[in-house]
Amino acid sequence: MSKERARVSPLTRALESEKLLATALLAPGVAILVLFIAYPFVMALWYSLTSVRVGDAGEFVGIANFAKAVNDTIFQMAFKNTVFYTFWATIFKLALGMWLALLLNRHFRFKRIVRASMLLPFIIPTVLSAFAWRWMFDPTFSVMNWMLYHGGMITDRLPFLSSGDWAMWCAVLVNTWRGMPFFAITLLAGLQTISPDLHEAAALDGANAWHRFWHVTWPLLLPVTLVVVVFSVIQTFSDFQLIYVLTGGGPANSTHLIATYAYQIGVGSGLLGEGAALSLFMFPVLFAVVWVQLRYLKRMENA
Amino acid sequence: MARVTRRTFLQYSGAGMAAILAAHRAPVFAQANSVHIVRWNDFVPAADKVLREVFAPEVQKALGLKLNVETINANDIPARATASIQSGNGPDIFMLLNNYPHLYASAAVDVSSVADEFGKAQGGIYDASAQLNRVGGKWVSLPWSVVPAMIAYRKSWFDEVGAKSFPKTWQEYQAVGKKLKANKHPIGQTLGNTFGDAPTFTYPFLWSFGGQEVDAKGKVVLNSKETLESVRFMVQFWKDAHDEGGLAWDDSNNNRAFLSGDISASLNGASIYVAALNGADKFKTDKGAPLHTDILHSPLPAGPKGAHAYHTAFNHMVMKYSKNAKGAIEFLRWAHRRENYEKWFLVQKGFAVGPTRVWEKHAMWKNDPVMLPFRNGAAAQKRLMGFAGQPDKKAAEAWNKFIVTVMYAQACSGKMKPEEAVKWAAGELGKIYT
Numbered sequence: 246m247s248k249e250r251a252r253v254s255p256l257t258r259a260l261e262s263e264k265l266l267a268t269a270l271l272a273p274g275v276a277i278l279v280l281f282i283a284y285p286f287v288m289a290l291w292y293s294l295t296s297v298r299v300g301d302a303g304e305f306v307g308i309a310n311f312a313k314a315v316n317d318t319i320f321q322m323a324f325k326n327t328v329f330y331t332f333w334a335t336i337f338k339l340a341l342g343m344w345l346a347l348l349l350n351r352h353f354r355f356k357r358i359v360r361a362s363m364l365l366p367f368i369i370p371t372v373l374s375a376f377a378w379r380w381m382f383d384p385t386f387s388v389m390n391w392m393l394y395h396g397g398m399i400t401d402r403l404p405f406l407s408s409g410d411w412a413m414w415c416a417v418l419v420n421t422w423r424g425m426p427f428f429a430i431t432l433l434a435g436l437q438t439i440s441p442d443l444h445e446a447a448a449l450d451g452a453n454a455w456h457r458f459w460h461v462t463w464p465l466l467l468p469v470t471l472v473v474v475v476f477s478v479i480q481t482f483s484d485f486q487l488i489y490v491l492t493g494g495g496p497a498n499s500t501h502l503i504a505t506y507a508y509q510i511g512v513g514s515g516l517l518g519e520g521a522a523l524s525l526f527m528f529p530v531l532f533a534v535v536w537v538q539l540r541y542l543k544r545m546e547n548a
Numbered sequence: 549m550a551r552v553t554r555r556t557f558l559q560y561s562g563a564g565m566a567a568i569l570a571a572h573r574a575p576v577f578a579q580a581n582s583v584h585i586v587r588w589n590d591f592v593p594a595a596d597k598v599l600r601e602v603f604a605p606e607v608q609k610a611l612g613l614k615l616n617v618e619t620i621n622a623n624d625i626p627a628r629a630t631a632s633i634q635s636g637n638g639p640d641i642f643m644l645l646n647n648y649p650h651l652y653a654s655a656a657v658d659v660s661s662v663a664d665e666f667g668k669a670q671g672g673i674y675d676a677s678a679q680l681n682r683v684g685g686k687w688v689s690l691p692w693s694v695v696p697a698m699i700a701y702r703k704s705w706f707d708e709v710g711a712k713s714f715p716k717t718w719q720e721y722q723a724v725g726k727k728l729k730a731n732k733h734p735i736g737q738t739l740g741n742t743f744g745d746a747p748t749f750t751y752p753f754l755w756s757f758g759g760q761e762v763d764a765k766g767k768v769v770l771n772s773k774e775t776l777e778s779v780r781f782m783v784q785f786w787k788d789a790h791d792e793g794g795l796a797w798d799d800s801n802n803n804r805a806f807l808s809g810d811i812s813a814s815l816n817g818a819s820i821y822v823a824a825l826n827g828a829d830k831f832k833t834d835k836g837a838p839l840h841t842d843i844l845h846s847p848l849p850a851g852p853k854g855a856h857a858y859h860t861a862f863n864h865m866v867m868k869y870s871k872n873a874k875g876a877i878e879f880l881r882w883a884h885r886r887e888n889y890e891k892w893f894l895v896q897k898g899f900a901v902g903p904t905r906v907w908e909k910h911a912m913w914k915n916d917p918v919m920l921p922f923r924n925g926a927a928a929q930k931r932l933m934g935f936a937g938q939p940d941k942k943a944a945e946a947w948n949k950f951i952v953t954v955m956y957a958q959a960c961s962g963k964m965k966p967e968e969a970v971k972w973a974a975g976e977l978g979k980i981y982t
Contacts, residue, residue: 298941300633300655317979318972319949384793385736385805407796409963495741496795497957498950512627514948515651515941517634 292521299515310522320523323494323501326413327527330502331481334420338477339470341421342428347458349429350436360433367426375490378419382406382491409499412492416500420487424480428473435469436462468542475538479531503527582614583876585864586629587643588622591695591819594895602891603883611882613875623743632867640870641880644863645743646947647680647932647939649689656688657866657873659880663687666884671905676929679939680861689865690880691903693896696859696925697748698845700806700820701813704833705733714846718756718781721849725789728812735789736811738797739957745799746953747933748858749815749848754778754952755931756851761946761977764936768981771974774853779959779966786960795961807831807839815848817860818899818922845921847928857928862900898922942980951976 260266293310296303314320349360366374381388382405393399406412439462447457485504488494494501494509501509503526511520590596596619604615620628622645629648632638633655644652663681667673677691701714709727711720725735738745754760759775762768786792791811794801802814807823814820824831824840831839847857866876882888886906893902894912898919901907905927913923934943946952955973958964964972 298651299630300652313979318976383801384796385791385801385810386808402793404793404796407793408961412796492796493741493798495950495957496739497954497961497963498741499963509948510945512630514945515626515630516945517630 289521289525292518293525295518297518299517303518306518310519311525313519314523314526319498319501320503320506320526322498323503323506323523324526326500327482327502327504329413330417330420330484331478333417334424334481335474335477337417337421338424338428339474342425342473343432343470345425345429346432346436347462349433360430363426363429365426366423371423371486372490374423375419375487378415378422379406379491382415406492407496409496412496412500416488416491419491420481420484423487424477428477431469431473432466435466439465468545471538471542475535478534482531482534483527581612581872581875582616583641583872583879584616584618584639585641585643585876585879586618586620586625586639588625588645588862589619591817592822592896592899595892595900598892598895603888606888607879607882611875611878613879615879633869636869638867638869640867640872640876642865642867643692644689644865646861647944649681649863649865650683650938650940651944652865653683653688655865655868657868657870657877658686658688659690659866659877660687662877662881662884663690665881667904670886670902670907673904674926674929676859676932677861677863677903677926679932681863689863690884691861692864693862693900693903694859694926694929695817695862695900696922697745697815697817697857698847698921698925699813699815700818700843700845702733702833702842703844704835704842705731705812714844715849718753718785718849718851722781722785722789725785725813729789733812734791736791736797736802736805736814737794738799738802739786739795739953739960740797741950741953742798744817744860745797745802745815746950747947748860750953750956751858751931751933752848752856753782753851753956755856755935756848756853757781758851758853760935761943761952762934762937762981766937766942766981768974768977770977771970775974776966776970778851779956779970782956783959783966792960795957809834809839818845818897818919821845821918822897822899840918844918847921847925856931857925858931858933859925859929901926937981945980946977949976949980 260269294305294307296306296309345363349356349363353359380386384402384405384407387402387405389405390399390402394402404411405415443461443465444457447461452460483504484502485508488500488502488505489508492500494505498506503523507520507523510516510523514520587596587599596617599615599617604617607613607615618639625642625644626648628638629642629644629652632642633652642652649656663673673691674694677694681687681689681691699714705728706712706714706724709724709731711724715721715724728734737749739750740746754775757774757778759770759772759778761770791805802811802816803820803823805811806814806816806820807827821840821843824838824843828838828840833839833842848855864880866873866880870876883892889902890910893900893907893910897916898913899922901922902910903926908923908927913920932939932943933947934940937943951973955969958972959966959969
């Protein structure tokens with residue numbers, strides 16, 4: 246034993262202390278967080294307060310960039326769009342995802358294959374699926390228009406992406422299609438933790454299917470649901486690629502989200518400071534959402 | 549199973565960490581005398597081949613330079629350039645569209661000597677090109693080529709409705725377009741948020757009615773009766789003559805719609821015609837003839853205040869952070885020499901034209917009369933974004949926000965009345981030109 250002790254370096258010995266070892270093991274993770282999350286975030290904060298442009302450090306301008314954004318009608322529209330998009334997409338994803346999860350929770354043939362294939366929209370890279378949807382919505386060559394037209398259902402092409410309102414709903418639809426499997430699979434996992442005994446007991450007491458869902462399944466599923474919704478709201482609110490590919494923010498800026506507009510200003514026009522300010526408008530909203538929901542979760546856990 | 553004690557784990561992972569830390573140093577790829585250039589994926593793929601297979605070996609021989617050509621999607625260049633400039637690391641030369649040289653001027657190496665040299669030797673650089681590449685009295689980049697935008701149209705369908713030649717004014721074009729649309733052959737034009745075909749249509753349209761963004765002093769003068777007139781005209785023109793799906797088109801929709809026979813005319817580079825030529829067996833007219841035999845080109849019609857055009861400019865910037873700026877400049881000097889540039893110019897077949905006047909006289913133009921309208925394209929451009937001010941950062945911001953295009957799109961989609969659309973656009977410009 247004493248021989249071995251002599252061979253180990255002082256460094257190794259130092260690391261045998263729990264405290265130091267924990268620090269050492271955590272350090273890489275913390276370093277990654279600092280490097281890739283904290284540093285860019287602080288940089289964005291700093292940028293947003295300066296007139297930095299590409300290749301030009303600019304100077305401190307206080308909240309001028311934020312003031313400009315608030316008065317910018319395109320940004321106002323982008324903000325409204327982002328809220329609209331997030332709200333409806335999340336509602337649809339939750340409703341359809343829940344429905345799907347309940348269906349998948351039953352016993353049927355090929356259960357596993359069906360459950361696995363559910364995840365397909367979620368697995369395909371968003372850029373690829375958004376391109377496929379764009380072709381389906383194509384103003385001239387839309388396969389849906391073609392079928393409806395040749396089926397005699399319409400006489401004029403439907404303006405899927407060429408009308409602002411339609412385009413926004415199309416974006417919500419694609420986002421729902423993409424995000425629903427995540428809801429379904431996560432909720433399904435939650436459903437499987439609910440003991441069948443509870444349902445049996447409720448059924449014996451005369452509860453019908455709706456009552457069993459509302460008074461047994463829903464309350465027990467609520468923590469999982471909340472977590473999924475938080476994740477989804479964050480992802481949807483900061484969505485970029487889907488809109489960028491599907492509409493580029495058009496027609497007439499009517500589908501811009503905060504992220505796509507910030508990109509257009511920051512990278513397209515080289516106004517890094519203003520772009521950073523625009524994207525930071527997402528932060529308080531998301532922070533509030535996360536805070537409220539996490540607090541709620543905590544209260545439920547304590548209850 | 550070998551037992552891993554905490555101690556051996558620490559020893560091994562320590563070594564691994566050391567290796568990672570050692571590798572943290574950015575790998576050095578660049579060789580002593582190499583030049584890395586980033587350009588777009590040329591719509592004429594043969595041109596990229598010339599750069600890689602002809603230019604690269606010749607440059608190696610002539611200058612001892614290793615040329616590394618990288619091509620990416622044109623839309624991705626600003627993101628790439630922004631990242632490179634901010635990190636001070638990246639390709640030696642960037643190809644930049646339109647007035648991006650103004651945006652990145654502070655990150656550029658002065659290349660005035662090269663511009664003076666080939667400008668003088670080749671009959672002079674076009675004024676518009678000079679304006680785009682000169683900032684503060686010096687050349688921050690070099691104009692490489694201009695891709696003119698012309699209306700490609702179906703000769704037989706225009707004949708059918710009695711238009712023996714292409715309409716000379718917007719009024720005539722509207723009247724012809726109305727008949728074309730009645731024949732299910734509408735004009736196809738994008739008013740979407742897309743970098744090429746939308747602004748190259750809406751800016752000249754605005755100017756030909758006498759509207760302009762700002763005056764020479766940079767005061768916003770968009771809200772004028774001329775602008776309003778142009779918006780009103782567009783709304784009617786759109787409804788009468790256009791495929792209304794165009795509100796959602798990007799730069800490629802009109803190509804596909806034209807090639808499939810859904811539209812009769814569209815403002816575009818020569819790529820529709822080039823695609824029809826290359827796919828002569830695939831793209832046919834309704835009578836079965838090759839589609840390219842039914843395509844002609846015309847500049848935009850004139851409005852009450854004359855005819856205007858907007859052509860897309862392609863420029864090369866040597867970056868200040870480059871460790872081989874000298875080599876990059878020498879490469880560009882070499883590439884702009886007539887005998888070298890010609891090799892690239894020839895495969896373009898007129899899709900892209902040269903930055904100097906001498907290329908208008910090239911024998912290549914005798915090859916294909918359909919391409920002839922492109923010859924004087926660059927020379928015909930009198931105005932640039934931000935007219936009557938400079939094509940500077942502010943003009944670029946307005947351009948990138950699609951303000952002029954959106955003004956028309958808002959009115960055509962019925963979202964705003966023409967008066968409201970003009971007022972909105974003038975207000976947005978006012979926030980940029982403060």
